[in-house]
Amino acid sequence: MSRERTLDPDEYQALLDASPRWLQRCIIGAYEGCLSRVDLLTLTVDEVQRKRQIIKLTRDKTKTKQKVPISPALAEVMDELDRERKKLTSLHGAGVVFTRDGKPIGKNSLRKAFDAAKKQASVKDFHFHGLRHCAVTRWAPCRYSRRGAKARSRSQSR
Numbered sequence: 001m002s003r004e005r006t007l008d009p010d011e012y013q014a015l016l017d018a019s020p021r022w023l024q025r026c027i028i029g030a031y032e033g034c035l036s037r038v039d040l041l042t043l044t045v046d047e048v049q050r051k052r053q054i055i056k057l058t059r060d061k062t063k064t065k066q067k068v069p070i071s072p073a074l075a076e077v078m079d080e081l082d083r084e085r086k087k088l089t090s091l092h093g094a095g096v097v098f099t100r101d102g103k104p105i106g107k108n109s110l111r112k113a114f115d116a117a118k119k120q121a122s123v124k125d126f127h128f129h130g131l132r133h134c135a136v137t138r139w140a141p142c143r144y145s146r147r148g149a150k151a152r153s154r155s156q157s158r
């Protein structure tokens with residue numbers, strides 16, 4: 001099966017329904033913001049410009065600066081994470097945006113939880129990276145050409 005498989009709306013909803021809240025937020029971040037697993041797990045509050053509704057990334061493979069738009073769904077998740085961060089007494093993951101119980105999320109924890117959610121939701125032949133393809137596919141008819149959408153997603157494929 002193609003590595004560029006995308007989810008249909010029912011599969012996406014089933015995946016969210018099968019996930020704990022911390023994983024739902026990661027899925028929404030990747031799906032709405034076209035964030036890779038590395039970008040998502042290492043995104044810091046300093047890289048998020050809420051007033052301008054963008055995320056500014058600089059650590060990708062190409063070493064170029066990228067601006068990622070913050071959709072309403074992603075903004076809602078970030079608001080929720082901000083409220084949680086303010087309640088924390090221990091600041092283990094204070095600078096990281098996407099956390100689980102206030103602590104940074106490890107890539108293996110994300111992978112295991114995502115695989116379990118896929119199984120429960122009966123989503124087959126799909127990888128976390130595919131959420132980026134979903135974003136590019138959704139962006140293309142909206143306001144970006146396919147090439148522009150790929151540029152925003154920092155995609156290396158042509």
